[in-house]
Amino acid sequence: LRHLTTLEGLDRATLTRLLDRAEAIRRDGAPRDLLAGRTVLNLFFEHSTRTRTSFELAAKRLGADVVNFDVALSSTHKGESLLDTLHTLEAMRLDALVVRHREDGTPDLLARHARSAVAVVNAGDGRRAHPTQGLLDALTIRQHRPDLDRLTVTICGDIRHSRVARSDVHALATLGVGEIRLCAPPALQPQPAEFPRCRIFDDFDAALAGADVAIMLRIQKERIADALPDDGAYFLRYGLDARRLALARPGCLVMHPGPINRGIEIADEVADGPQSRILDQVANGVFVRMAVLAELLGR
Numbered sequence: 001l002r003h004l005t006t007l008e009g010l011d012r013a014t015l016t017r018l019l020d021r022a023e024a025i026r027r028d029g030a031p032r033d034l035l036a037g038r039t040v041l042n043l044f045f046e047h048s049t050r051t052r053t054s055f056e057l058a059a060k061r062l063g064a065d066v067v068n069f070d071v072a073l074s075s076t077h078k079g080e081s082l083l084d085t086l087h088t089l090e091a092m093r094l095d096a097l098v099v100r101h102r103e104d105g106t107p108d109l110l111a112r113h114a115r116s117a118v119a120v121v122n123a124g125d126g127r128r129a130h131p132t133q134g135l136l137d138a139l140t141i142r143q144h145r146p147d148l149d150r151l152t153v154t155i156c157g158d159i160r161h162s163r164v165a166r167s168d169v170h171a172l173a174t175l176g177v178g179e180i181r182l183c184a185p186p187a188l189q190p191q192p193a194e195f196p197r198c199r200i201f202d203d204f205d206a207a208l209a210g211a212d213v214a215i216m217l218r219i220q221k222e223r224i225a226d227a228l229p230d231d232g233a234y235f236l237r238y239g240l241d242a243r244r245l246a247l248a249r250p251g252c253l254v255m256h257p258g259p260i261n262r263g264i265e266i267a268d269e270v271a272d273g274p275q276s277r278i279l280d281q282v283a284n285g286v287f288v289r290m291a292v293l294a295e296l297l298g299r
């Protein structure tokens with residue numbers, strides 16, 4: 001791999017190699033000097049808790065130098081363009097640029113216009129892709145249920161605006177998950193042609209019946225221009241509580257990429273319950289990002 005901007009189009013062998021590498025790091029650790037002398041820059045134009053922090057930790061645990069570019073204090077506010085910002089930062093000799101941006105395709109734009117050997121890693125662009133989230137979700141599922149081809153995975157929430165749903169589907173379909181169901185109110189459903197491998201539901205009870213994994217997503221209020229659904233009414237139809245979880249297979253894994261909106265898409269009793277794997281996802285995020293940086297920076 002030269003860059004990681006999407007999981008779409010990556011083959012099963014590549015995904016499996018990255019997951020195996022992340023699993024090996026989780027089990028055995030990684031050399032603290034693997035990326036010594038390398039520089040990783042986090043360039044986040046949208047807010048983040050998990051992704052930015054875990055990329056920073058991942059890079060530091062491999063010995064890289066890390067810079068967290070502060071967009072709010074940067075000269076982008078004096079009118080400097082994105083590409084001029086890229087070339088300015090490249091002149092300071094970067095090895096990896098981890099970018100989050102509200103516009104679909106920004107990481108690919110940066111990768112195309114880079115003048116150095118910098119590796120571009122997508123930390124989430126618009127509604128398009130969040131590849132390391134897709135990898136860490138696949139790793140979390142595989143740790144508990146390696147029989148991927150026998151699984152039914154239900155993803156519920158604001159699918160239309162979700163880069164996580166897109167990257168999860170790309171990863172899970174390529175890895176051979178048996179059935180992937182997408183559930184959302186009609187206004188938040190995607191175009192079916194975008195997800196040819198998936199069944200689309202608007203009845204959450206039906207989508208959950210017999211599921212082995214339930215991935216809950218928040219409503220991306222920042223990306224919705226029209227009227228937002230009422231929180232209470234949404235929870236009644238699409239919130240995951242203990243009653244609904246009982247419709248899924250016993251032991252169904254409960255996942256959420258975060259940030260959680262408690263009482264809107266998920267109840268406390270489920271988010272903090274024994275089937276919740278939400279904090280496992282967070283922990284795996286560091287291992288996956290270590291694996292990705294090690295792979296891209298080539299040692």
Ligand code: CP
Nearest residue numbers: 048049050051257258
């Ligand atoms: N899952 C995720 O991308 O979380 P953050 O927005 O906190 O990085």
